[in-house]
Amino acid sequence: MRALGIEEPASAQRGRGFVVFPDDGSEPIVLPYSDGSYGLACEHHVLVEQLRAAAVRHPHVTYRTGARFTSLDLEALSLGAGSLEMTDKESGDRERVRAGRVVGADGRSSVVRAASGGQAEHVAVSRMAGLVLEGVKLPYEGFGHVFLGAPGSVLAYRIAPDKVRICVDLPQSVGRLSDADLISEYGPHLCESLRTCFIAAIEAKSMSWAAIRVQRRRFYGREGASLVGDSVGYYHPLTAAGMTLGFADAIELSRSKDHDGFRRRRLRNIRVPELLAMALYEVFTDRSDEMAAMRHAIYTLWRTSPTECARTMRFLACQDTRVPSFLLSFVRVMRIAGLELALPKNPAPLKRRAQMVGRWFGRGVSMASGLSVPMMQKAAGRLGLETSDTSSKVT
Numbered sequence: 001m002r003a004l005g006i007e008e009p010a011s012a013q014r015g016r017g018f019v020v021f022p023d024d025g026s027e028p029i030v031l032p033y034s035d036g037s038y039g040l041a042c043e044h045h046v047l048v049e050q051l052r053a054a055a056v057r058h059p060h061v062t063y064r065t066g067a068r069f070t071s072l073d074l075e076a077l078s079l080g081a082g083s084l085e086m087t088d089k090e091s092g093d094r095e096r097v098r099a100g101r102v103v104g105a106d107g108r109s110s111v112v113r114a115a116s117g118g119q120a121e122h123v124a125v126s127r128m129a130g131l132v133l134e135g136v137k138l139p140y141e142g143f144g145h146v147f148l149g150a151p152g153s154v155l156a157y158r159i160a161p162d163k164v165r166i167c168v169d170l171p172q173s174v175g176r177l178s179d180a181d182l183i184s185e186y187g188p189h190l191c192e193s194l195r196t197c198f199i200a201a202i203e204a205k206s207m208s209w210a211a212i213r214v215q216r217r218r219f220y221g222r223e224g225a226s227l228v229g230d231s232v233g234y235y236h237p238l239t240a241a242g243m244t245l246g247f248a249d250a251i252e253l254s255r256s257k258d259h260d261g262f263r264r265r266r267l268r269n270i271r272v273p274e275l276l277a278m279a280l281y282e283v284f285t286d287r288s289d290e291m292a293a294m295r296h297a298i299y300t301l302w303r304t305s306p307t308e309c310a311r312t313m314r315f316l317a318c319q320d321t322r323v324p325s326f327l328l329s330f331v332r333v334m335r336i337a338g339l340e341l342a343l344p345k346n347p348a349p350l351k352r353r354a355q356m357v358g359r360w361f362g363r364g365v366s367m368a369s370g371l372s373v374p375m376m377q378k379a380a381g382r383l384g385l386e387t388s389d390t391s392s393k394v395t
């Protein structure tokens, strides 16, 4: 935004990093951004208005309010002169526009994606309720708060000087919970100030739930019709990567001479943010022994290594997308978790310990195969494991 001369929205709050409240009730872990970087938090519409106003000011942009793009002539597109049909939402009037290049930035139900041959490949993972609370103090002001221990994670961050947003995740595997169960399952894992408001919101029936879906970022459109942002794919909001990835798509496309180069570079750079988003959600939500061991291994690594904390934050901010760098941290987590399960300090009988170790290894290889490193995928295939590629299904 700075490079484009776009101001930060006046009400936006600068975020210095995240604080994770572990599921075992141990001390919170602070993960600050390094190198003077910071995040921005604000209401979604505030950012959209700021970006839209900047686009409208550009001398080469004609912005049409209320016009919906309804179809795309692919044959003309292959000749380098695409033809779009737009329909005015109010009058219903239709208009054809010719374009040499179309950029589909039309979100999750992208018409450009469908018209250029992309399938919807999303998987429903959970339901989420968002609440905006006023007059609430957070224990670590300036940081995003992640509360673990309930069936799903709870994310809380300040979006304006007087407003805090909380996002409550309820995994698909848990199903629906009654109000009383929501209070008893989630309440104890929140800090005091949020707990009171959370309970009041449930009692006032002011929580509305929306489906959270995940779609891996595999299809970027075709020559003449490139996709950016959520029209390519999207992950669980836990790692808050959606905007960063959308901006990165747009920057890469603006620098690319052709669609194929754009697609290849984005596929290469998406592997780490994608695996991080999918793996962190799995590790923070799954209640199995092997995932609990992975969770505790992550806490241990963060508590003992400021270097690993800084590295995690660079992965989260998409500042480091190198596969070897990510694999190094991943192997460290796997090693700590493996030892926790295998060594005699694990009180489970030997046979059960062996089963846990087997499952830990399988899950680790299956996760790492999401990096699309041929060696990992081959190993997962040999072990007959479900890789992240084969596990995607349409719902």
Ligand SMILES: Cc1cc2nc3c(=O)[nH]c(=O)nc-3n(C[C@H](O)[C@H](O)[C@H](O)COP(=O)(O)OP(=O)(O)OC[C@H]3O[C@@H](n4cnc5c(N)ncnc54)[C@H](O)[C@@H]3O)c2cc1C
Binding pocket: 067, 068, 069, 070, 105, 106, 107, 108, 109, 110, 111, 128, 130, 228, 229, 230, 231, 234, 237, 240, 241, 242, 243, 244, 246
């Ligand atoms: C609950 C939740 C919480 C999230 N939290 C975060 C977070 O904390 N941080 C973060 O970075 N990301 C977050 N995200 C993800 C983030 O919101 C998205 O990644 C981001 O909005 C994607 O931007 P986009 O422009 O690609 O798509 P969208 O924001 O969906 O915008 C698409 C636009 O295209 C328009 N459009 C669609 N179809 C047509 C058409 N046919 N003709 C004309 N216009 C059309 C739509 O009206 C819309 O304005 C969250 C997502 C969810 C669901």
